[in-house]
Amino acid sequence: MTETTTGRLRVDGAELYYEVRGRGPLLLLIPGGTGGAASFEEIVDDLAADRTVVTYDPRGLSNSPLDDPAAPQRVEQHAEDALGLIDLLSPGEPVSVAGCSSGAIVAMHLLTAHPGRIARVVAHEPPLAEVLPDAAEHRVMLARVREAFDREGPMAAATVLAAGLRRPGESAGARPAAELSPRAAARVERSMADAPYFIGRVIPSFMAHVPDVDRLRALSDRLVLAAGADSHGELPYRPAALLAERFGTELVHFPGGHTGLSTHPAEFGKLLREVLDAR
Template identity: 40%
Template sequence: MPHPAETSTLKVPGARLYYELRGRGPLLLMIAGGPTDAGVFTDLARQLADRYKVATYDPRGNSRSPLDDAPADQDVDVHADDAARLIAAFGDGDPAFVFGTSGGAQIGLNLTARHPQRVHCLVAHEPPCVLLLDDPSVAIAKDRAILDTYRRDGLQAAVREFMAMAGLDEAGGPADLPPEILETFARIDANMDYFIAHGLMPLSLYRPDIDRLRDAQTPIAIGIGDASNQDAAGPGRALAARLGLAPLAFPGDHGGYGMHADAFAEILHAAFSRNGR
């Protein structure tokens, strides 16, 4: 049975967050990565709305979540505080199941370390925590090269480099895609300037606090796409090793939650079920 989304906004310090709520059950907060927004989770949220109250949102500065002031470099602590406020608003006082992907996984890790009382279980899908690699210099150099390309050659050249590094096709798609998907692609395209200029380096250079994650004793799974390249998957594998975890395999690449939403949803639900769902 379809679960129509309830949409509104939540005022937080420095921004107004657009969010969508679907379904009933324990709260599941999904955190989008990089330049993306709630729209990339539409199919996944629909798959899970018969088992959870699914909250998706546009991270501050992206799409329909405007900043109060001029854009500045993103702060993972601030993003995590936003996530904690959403859980407080919609969780009926209970901790939430949390899924984050890419930069959203970094935010989920920060949320779990700093607000463990808000998180029942976290699934972090391919966090770009490059500082946990044995030798992070190559990955950092790639990120800095993208930023240099942006400053020297402009946005589109930088986007091409970023998409190739992530193992993704460029945002956009055939004109016969459903209007909902085309609208999401258009919003992501419009977010790329803000992301490259102010998000790429801060999100990648965030180092998850391993000690605090262990002390929190919150169940964590680190997801890796079975078709992801080393640039996308390597940092997540490094994090899993630091936490003493076996990576959790998901279908597809860095964006597999969209292309393989049905299978992705079942793996995600199984991970939550092992931890008290």
């Protein structure tokens, strides 16, 4: 196991917990969902064999407390948090960034806001509903998520959200749930305490985020759009596929579905290394 150094970074309105492994060019991994730095625990040692790998808990999750627990969450602020870690750990040198789901949204905004600091971004299934032709339908869905959260709590909101992310016409239970290793299952269990914050505050804001598509197109030679091989047609798959088509770039298919990092960690990590090493 690679030696791990931990640290804390004070940012506007929060304190970030981060972990550093390896030596060499910096790779910042931005997690999605509630997993935080632990999301990458099954792939990080291999990636750190020839690079410095930084993982962290985004503001409000796990070990990165907010000054104001009720503060609104914005993609732009989360991207500035990521930039703070880059400036601290790789001053002056462009870095690679990989993000999954909500973390992919942050990574893409980081590229458009600070292109001079970013060498390459791998964005796996960013649920950018606003780029889709049926964005209005997804706005209605997000409003229902918020209503369910306010009326019945996070579990009811998660049910509404899960239905909105499925393929059109697909019912709950139409496909078997992806199997998790005991390690991944334990990680999910540990992160459940952060579900109310993530579902109630992060998801509605992040999925309503409007990216600068023209800016992304201009920087598309540094952007690798990725999706799960098993999630074709699902909402998080579609923005990556649509943007790759618009930009004339390849959509890279990673093993598994939206949570392929957890269900197929070895294969996911191997392909991520190949994509990062490609020039």
